[in-house]
Amino acid sequence: MALKVYADRMSQPSRAVLIFCKINGIDFEEIQVDVFKGQQFSPEYKAINPMHQVPAIVDGQLKLFESHAILIYLSCAFPVASHWYPSDPSKRAKIHSVLDWHHSYLRRGAGGLTFNSIMAPLNGFRSYPQVIIQAEEILLRSLSKLENFWLKDGGFLVGSSQPSIADISLACEVMQLELLSEKDYHRIMGPYKKVKKWIDDIRSATAPHFDEVHERLYKSQKVYRERMVTHSGKNKVRSKM
Amino acid sequence: MPFLCPDSSSFLFGLKRLADCSAINPMHQVPAIVDGRFKLFESHAILIYICSAFPGVANHWYPSDLSKRAKIHSVLDWHHSNLRRGSAGLVFNIVLAHRDSHHSYPQAVNQAEEILIRSLSKLENFWLKDGRFLVGSSQPSIADISLVCEIMQLELLSEMECNRILSPYKKVVNWIEDTKKATAPHFDEVHDFLFKAQKRIRERMTTEFRKNEMKSKL
Numbered sequence: 001m002a003l004k005v006y007a008d009r010m011s012q013p014s015r016a017v018l019i020f021c022k023i024n025g026i027d028f029e030e031i032q033v034d035v036f037k038g039q040q041f042s043p044e045y046k047a048i049n050p051m052h053q054v055p056a057i058v059d060g061q062l063k064l065f066e067s068h069a070i071l072i073y074l075s076c077a078f079p080v081a082s083h084w085y086p087s088d089p090s091k092r093a094k095i096h097s098v099l100d101w102h103h104s105y106l107r108r109g110a111g112g113l114t115f116n117s118i119m120a121p122l123n124g125f126r127s128y129p130q131v132i133i134q135a136e137e138i139l140l141r142s143l144s145k146l147e148n149f150w151l152k153d154g155g156f157l158v159g160s161s162q163p164s165i166a167d168i169s170l171a172c173e174v175m176q177l178e179l180l181s182e183k184d185y186h187r188i189m190g191p192y193k194k195v196k197k198w199i200d201d202i203r204s205a206t207a208p209h210f211d212e213v214h215e216r217l218y219k220s221q222k223v224y225r226e227r228m229v230t231h232s233g234k235n236k237v238r239s240k241m
Numbered sequence: 242m243p244f245l246c247p248d249s250s251s252f253l254f255g256l257k258r259l260a261d262c263s264a265i266n267p268m269h270q271v272p273a274i275v276d277g278r279f280k281l282f283e284s285h286a287i288l289i290y291i292c293s294a295f296p297g298v299a300n301h302w303y304p305s306d307l308s309k310r311a312k313i314h315s316v317l318d319w320h321h322s323n324l325r326r327g328s329a330g331l332v333f334n335i336v337l338a339h340r341d342s343h344h345s346y347p348q349a350v351n352q353a354e355e356i357l358i359r360s361l362s363k364l365e366n367f368w369l370k371d372g373r374f375l376v377g378s379s380q381p382s383i384a385d386i387s388l389v390c391e392i393m394q395l396e397l398l399s400e401m402e403c404n405r406i407l408s409p410y411k412k413v414v415n416w417i418e419d420t421k422k423a424t425a426p427h428f429d430e431v432h433d434f435l436f437k438a439q440k441r442i443r444e445r446m447t448t449e450f451r452k453n454e455m456k457s458k459l
Contacts, residue, residue, distance in 0.1 A: 051319065062308045066314065066315040066318035068314065069311050069315040072310075072314055076307050089290055090290075093287075093289065096283065096289055097282060099286075104326075
């Protein structure tokens with residue numbers, strides 16, 4: 001039975017798993033779980049992932065969720081090039097380190113900001129202004145750490161000359177910021193030259209799958225930006241005074 | 242396994258940023274390790290590295306079987322945004338923020354407690370449903386040590402709060418005891434510092450409570 005990947009292409013970690021499978025030629029079936037339609041709460045999906053989140057995979061008897069655990073598992077269970085998840089314990093440790101850092105920093109910042117300022121209000125869910133402010137603070141600190149520490153040696157994360165699973169995971173997170181208004185996107189991302197170049201390098205290293213998997217995000221970006229123009233400032237990110 | 246442990250008395254509760262620490266961890270957080278020329282931070286990455294780099298570590302801490310290992314990664318990842326966020330958020334906003342004169346938001350306290358209760362419920366009903374230890378194992382792994390140490394932080398709350406929060410979760414309480422026994426005597430020795438802090442914090446909370454009671458009677 002082929003690998004099954006349960007994903008929503010609006011979800012950053014879902015996209016990371018899809019891109020990884022495609023660039024490595026892993027044979028899989030993609031099963032869409034539409035989060036804004038609440039499909040993650042169906043009894044069928046609960047049997048796969050009782051945390052009601054995407055992505056998840058089923059590989060034979062194994063059911064697995066949490067995208068970093070999935071990416072690591074796929075790197076070991078399928079024949080993929082070693083740069084994605086090197087066997088050297090020190091290189092592997094550095095990848096674990098940035099993947100762990102990601103949870104509480106870049107993901108919390110980017111995910112928190114885009115969900116609360118754009119996706120929640122435009123889909124009829126409640127959002128909290130204080131959370132938006134806090135999320136942007138965390139995001140800016142995280143982008144600064146990416147620019148000045150994680151990418152300080154150039155190339156890909158943790159000084160590598162080739163991409164790893166950490167690059168795909170974090171790049172998909174940064175891509176979520178494309179949902180912001182054009183003005184807010186440039187205001188936030190403008191200072192971070194290395195981060196922007198790194199996104200382009202990952203796009204090239206995983207072409208054509210990176211752009212194909214992000215198509216739905218870009219379609220949503222267009223819809224959200226048109227709706228933002230007609231909404232009165234309610235969903236805008238607070239700008240710095 | 243021999244290792245050097247620099248004096249940690251000014252770490253964590255002092256929230257001080259020592260100049261030489263940033264050369265080891267530019268994120269200014271603990272823990273971090275230096276192994277020869279190799280520097281590493283983020284505790285899960287450290288635990289995995291130690292399991293892989295040191296030959297004396299028993300296999301159950303970080304099994305070589307891919308599926309078992311994947312389940313351990315899964316709960317370690319879940320931990321960040323759930324148990325850790327809830328427990329650390331609650332302890333910070335109730336205890337440490339007051340101690341260090343940082344502002345603490347009631348909304349943050351409520352939100353942290355909601356996340357914590359949901360996480361404890363998931364531990365009780367999912368992560369511990371199949372065995373004494375996490376992900377159905379009969380022996381502890383690095384995930385058990387990590388998550389139990391997180392729950393131990395709740396000992397900094399008042400005795401009443403700590404019992405109110407934890408007592409509904411019988412499997413969680415048993416699992417903590419099982420993890421302590423499996424790592425005895427080191428678990429208690431390493432937590433000695435926390436229990437001394439608990440005593441000081443609870444005495445201070447009692448004094449403040451009495452002061453506020455007297456003020457409200459005047």
